[in-house]
Amino acid sequence: MSGAPEETFGELRGQLQEAATAFADGPDALEGILLGLVDDVDRAVREPLEIFPVCHHSPASAIAMARRLREKQPKVVYLELCEDMAPLLTELRNCRLPVAVQSFASEVDGFPAEWSPLSVVAPITEASAEYQAIAYALDTPGVDLVLVDRSSDHVFQWDARAGYDAGPAGPDAPPPEEEAALHGDAVGVEIGDLRPRFAELEEHLLRHGKVRHWSEWWHQYVELPLGDSDHDTYRQVMLLIGSLFRRLAPGDPHRVRVDEDRERYMWTRMREHLAATGTDPEDCLYVCGAFHAASRVEEFGVAGSDTFEITPRSATTWLHGLIPSSHAAIEAQFGLASGSVSIAATLWAKNLRRTRVKPFVLAGQAGTKKPRPAKTTAAPVPDLPASDKLTGFLQQPPVLDRLDEAELLGWSVEIVRAARRNGYLASTADAIAVFETSILLAGMRDRARPTPYDFQDAAVTCIEKDSVPGRRDVRRLVEIMMGGDRVGQVGYEALPPLARDVHDRLAPLNLKLQQRGVQRALLDIASRPELERCSDVLWMLRHLMPGGAARTVMGERKLGERPIQESWDLALGTHQRALIELGYEGVSIEQVLEQRLRRTAYGPQATAATVLEAVEDATLYLRSRRLADELGNRALEVLSAERTVDGAPEVLRRVRRLLAYYRTSEPVLPPWIEAFTKAGYAHYCTLLPTAFTDEDATVRQVAAMLGFLFSMENLALSLGCDRTQLELALAQSHPQEPSRTALLWAAQVHLGHLTREDLRAKCDELLGNPLVVPAYPRYLSGFVQALEPVPGLTDFVVEAVSNAFGRLPDPVLLPWLPTLITTLRADGAELAPLLIREAGRIFPGRLATLDQWVPPWKAQPVPDAGPPAPSEGGGCVLLAAHPASCDALAGLLGCDGTWETAAPDPSGAALVGRHPDTAVALEALLV
Structure with a gap:
């Protein structure tokens, strides 16, 4: 294909000059574009290192690639793919396509922290030219496969330098369904991406092509005509399309710079490899997207300049693996119409039968079928020199295929x-x-x-x-x-160590864990104790993986309890990508869980409640006393630094649960929980006066503080705390809001500063004041929240609600009732069962007895006559009436004796007569 430019495409140049003069006011602008297209094609065609332009997931590109590889048999294949992904390509043998090669970094160093985790994916399907090149290079002895595109680290380096966050998007992208989200938020490497970046051009092509979207236009006007073309025609047409889209692309400075830097990067790497190995460029093949094949950078070609300096990678540690992909995920990444990749797969199989081209398939590749070739004839092409097939293709009328x-x-x-x-x-x-x-x-x-x-x-x-x-x-x-959304699968041998370990440890379940869909696992741990290890793995997977991967149907895990029977719904095959990405974080799920718990506990957003949750998870899933103690000390540090009470309810709930667990399972309490109790007592006493008047603090949070102080009081006092601190904190609290006032009254009753009669008098005063009655539900809300720190007031709260219903007239009660219901539902939903149980105990169970029922708080108390005066024989009469009690007490006191009565109606006992002081004391206690 050597020769002068005017000899190679001379006829085409003349035709384009005439067209530019006819359709434009002057030949300058349009002629520059049209002739520039020919120059780009000519430059790429003349390059000694053969450039093979492709379109990603194009059956025509795959057919042309397979045909060219068998004809040329290159010794080196340069492929436009991130150079750090090369070691993973051999693992494609153990996978069922489509899959995606992934680079992953969970901890970033040199990039903005909000970008974490970083992920780059490059999907591969059977009907793609890239797979044909990979299969040829890996299965042909003496052939080198060299990836020459920028590394995954440079992908984000070049985005970071302009503050640009690249992401897959497109107007034809399908909705974010499960399969479309297989690539997640990963940045897609646009291998062979070929689509107009000029919106007006795409709109023009769709309108005049009478199609709805770009995928249909490409299928009709490029894919089908190029399916039967020869190599030269295919290459020149693809170069022309790439040059057209490149020259008509909008001038986004960052996008243009990234495109050109990628081309400089790739040509620099190729020249370095040629110089290091001494390979003849004629024995090489450069596979890249058609958009990058028509390049105009100075570094283009084996004779280009070496002026591009490749920057070093950042300190970020990148991990690599294979993840399952799907047709829907690829369509979402490249902005293709829904179903277009499935149609391309069907067309690929049809082209193989029609052209009798034998594709390259990796040895041992799962899910592949041997094609059954069929002999057909190709469409006629005008007899033109091999150096200029483009002119004939453009002049050739569209082939009208016979209706099948x-x-x-x-x-x-x-x-x-x-x-x-x-x-x-x-x-x-x-x-x-x-x-x-x-x-x-x-x-x-x-x-x-x-x-x-x-x-x-x-x-x-x-x-x-x-x-x-x-x-x-x-x-x-x-x-x-037409083929459906085919979903790939990563084979067992290609999985990271963590994923293989999970499969091995769950082997006793006898399930096909790599199979997609939901499978039910039944664990009878009581009869098969070895299944308890499987249960441990499943609970950790449930904690680490997204919902649906491991979902419990029956069974729960609580502190201090052992599992007996469990039932699980597992979908590890469907969520294979999430399992693979866990393998990027560690070699076992225990290590990953420990790292995540530490990350949560030591993170900038950590609170005392979240750290206590991490302590509970470490005890529950890992059974690690060492980690629990470490995180418990961290919880103490975080609590001491907090200045708000937002997490008080959660802190109270979790510390109570942990304290109950340690008291029943450990001989002594861990030092950290003793220190946490002591520090929490002082901490909440300090914050209590402010919390009672702080508008940002809710009643539930203040009640939780009091619950911590009252429930932990005995332990705190035994550790050296002073109750005077709590009394002073309550004395300094002066709330104005009704619910907090009621909460303060309840706390004073608990400390003995108020009696129940005083509290009952305050409630009666509130109900008797017409100006305060509308706010009475808020007082009741405070009393309900007081059941958390002072559960002994449950009967009083029932009394307060009953008095309100009994005393208020209907014109006042009916408008007031909705407020009461909404207040109790919003502020005391979890405490309502206490009130319901207490009301069921107090109120009569039958309607017939309601008229004669007298509330306990209204019953006349028995007058207190005081202790009876000592009298001889009184205690004897009482004890003689209850001989069994007397015998039991005598046994406890170590006394022996028998009953002696002088008459059928006993008036005393010899034993009692010998111990009159004891009899008098017992009589006083019983009365």
Whole structure:
């Protein structure tokens, strides 16, 4: 393909100059663009190191690549892929495509902290030119595969220097469903990305091509014509398209700089490899996206300048692995229409049968099928010099493929069958309508043969009508019929050590853990104690992995309890990516869990409540006393530094649970929980006066503080705390809000500063004041919250509510009742069961007894006559009436004797007569 530029594309240049003069006011602007396209193609064609432009996941590119590799048999294949991903490519043998090569970094060094974790993915499918190149290089002896694109670290370096956050997006991207989210928030490496970046150009192509989206335009006007073309024609056309999209791209300075730097990077790496190995460029093949093949940088070519300096990588530690991918995930990453990758896979299989090209497949590749070649003839191409196939391709009229009635009829019958299975009232008439409508739509769009997109539109029009009876619409049914959303799988040998360890430890369950979908696991630990280890693994996976990966159906794990039976729903195959990314954090799930607990406890947002939760998790899942003690000391540090009471309810709940656990399972309390109790007592006493008047603190939080102080008081006092500090804190508290006032009254009752009669008098005074009655529900809310620190007031709260219902008239009570209900629901929902149980104990159980029932708080008390005066014989009469009690007490006192009575009606006993002082004392206690 050597020669002068004017000799290579001379005829095409002249035609483009004439067109520029005819369609523009002057030849300058348009001629510069049109002739620049030819210059870009000519420059790439003349390069000694053969450039092979591709479009990602294009069957035409894959066919051309397989054909060229068998013809040329290069010794070195340079591939546009992150150079640090090279060691992973051999593991593709153990996977079922599609999968994605991933670089992952959970801890960043040199990048903004909010970017963590960093992730870069490069999906690979069987119908892609990149896979053909990889399979050829890895399975052909003496062939080197060299990845020349920027490293994963440079991907984010170049984004960070302009404050730019790249992310996969596109107007045709499908909704973020489960399969579309397989790549998560990872940055997609645009290998072979070929799409107009000029919105007006894409709109123009779609409008004049009579298509809805870019994927359909590419399928109709590029994919099908290039499917039967020879190598030179394919290469020149792809170079022309890449140059066109490049020259008409908007001038985003950062995007342009990244594109050019990538090209400089790749050519620099290739020249370094050529110089180091002494390989002849004629024996090499450079596989890259068509957008980068038509490059104009000075470093282009083996004779380009060496002026580009590759910056060193940051200190970030990158981990690499393979994760499952899917057609939907690839469509979301590259902004393709839903179902386009599935259609491409179907077209790939069809092209293999038609062209009889034998694809390259990695030895041992899972999920691949050997193609069954069929002999056909290729479309005729004008007889032009091999150096200029572009002119003939552009002048060639579109090939009108003959209608394949059998294929279209099979599609029509199959979609009606699928629609009936999904609840549509479809019939044979609908199949005929779909068949005829597909032909009609293709004719309206200037196509002799309906494409899958025409058929999809026809099926929606004829079958779906006005409603979708099932879970899937007709458009989705067509996508499934055309191949569906194929999801890849990473084989066991390609999994990281942590994932393999999880599979090995769960082997006693006898489940196919790599299979997608939900599987039920039944663990009868009582009869099979070895399953308890599986239970430990499952609970850790439930804690570490997203919801749905390991979901408990029956069974729970609490402090101090041992499991007996459990039932689990497992979907580890569906969430394989999450399991693989756990392997980037450690070699075992215990290590990962410990790291995460430490990260939570020592993080900048850590609170005493979250650290106590970490302590509980360390005890519950890891059974690690060492880690629990370390995190407990950290909780003490965090509590001492807190200046708010936001986490007081959670702190109270967790420290109570931990204290109960240690008291029942340990001979002595751990030193950290004793120190935490002592420091918490002083801490909350200090904050209590401010919390009572702070508008930001809720009543529940203040009640939780009092609950900590009252429930931990005995332990705190035994450790050296002073109760005077609590009394002074309450004396300095002067709340104005009704609920906090009621809470303070309850605390004073607990300390003995108020009696129940005083508290009852205060409530009566509130009910008797018409100005205060509307605020009475808020007082009740405070009393309900007081049940947390002072549960002994439960009966009094029932009394207060009952008095309100009994004393208030209906005109006051009915407007007041909704406020009471909403207040109790918002502030005391978890304490309402205490009130319900107490009310059930106090109130009569039958309606008939309600009229004669007298509330306990209104019953007349028995007058207290004081202790009886000592009298001889009084105690004897009482004890003689209860001889069993007397015998028991005599046994406790070590006295022996027998009953002696002088008459049938006993008046005393000889034993009592011998011990009159004891009898008098017992009589006073019993009365």
